[in-house]
Amino acid sequence: MAGLFITFEGIDGSGKSTQARMLAETLGDAGHAVRATREPGGSPGAEEIRRLVLEGDPERWSAETEILLFTAARRDHLERVIEPALAADEVVVCDRFADSTRMYQGLRAPGLREVVDQLHKLMIVREPDLTFIIDMDPSKGHSRAKGRNGTEERFEDFGAGLQEQMRAGFLALAQEFSGRCVVVDGDRSPEAVAGDVARIALERLA
Structure with missing residues (x-):
């Protein structure tokens, strides 16, 4: 079983975390060694940074x-989790990766996307092998995200306008990285979305 790096992207409330979890379970049932992880976070140090960036004003x-x-x-996260898992021929399923930084920070002001890409090229280098962009109406996604009533809502608190900008950005990103990005309609039942995701991932693994 060869290793593969799979990521999930999309606006807040689009169901990325649910789909990442469901895919990890499906691939595990199919006999693959799977490492499920998330960003920001995924390693002890990165989880500390997660609290800094997702909570507060x-x-x-x-x-x-x-x-x-x-x-x-x-x-x-890359050093301690992703690279070792891939080297062990595991399938890494990650809820968000660098594409989220390209969007949420890179689109906030002119020139910042270039900064994100320069730092990525210098410090990260690796891109996913397969990225699922879960597409959804921004107002519905924002309503879902705010309905969770959690503590990690700093980006949701920027408002629905940011989510509209992010949706357009993610769809443009799918065209920019068409070799690895697949847009999936997230405005369906989780099971229907998961069926499409699993089919595409298993085809890629085969």
């Missing part, structure tokens, strides 16, 4: 500071 950090924090968390 929306204006707590500038976009530039967030880029540095997310990149630091991603580097630790």
Whole structure:
């Protein structure tokens, strides 16, 4: 069984975490060694940074500071979890990766996308083998996300306008990285979405 790096992207509330979990379970049932993880986080150090960036006032950090924090968390995650798992021929299923930083921070001001990409090229390098972009109406996704009533709502607190910008950005990203990105309609039952995701992932693994 060869290793494969699979990521899930999309706006808040689109169901990425649910789909990542369901795919990890499906691949495990199919006999693959699977490492399920998430960003920001996934390693002890990165989880500490997660609390810094996802909790608190929306204006707590500038976009530039967030880029540095997310990149630091991603580097630790890559070193301690992702690369060792792939080297052991595991399938890594990750809820978010660098594409989220390209969107949430890279689109916040002119020139920041280039900063994200430069840091990625310098410190991360690796891109996923397969990325599922779960597409959904921004107002519905934002309503779902706010309905969770959790503590990690800093980005949801920027409002639905940010989610509309992010949706357009993710769809453009799917065209930019068409070799690895697959857009999946998330405005269906979780089981229907998971069926499409599993079929595509298993075809890629075969």
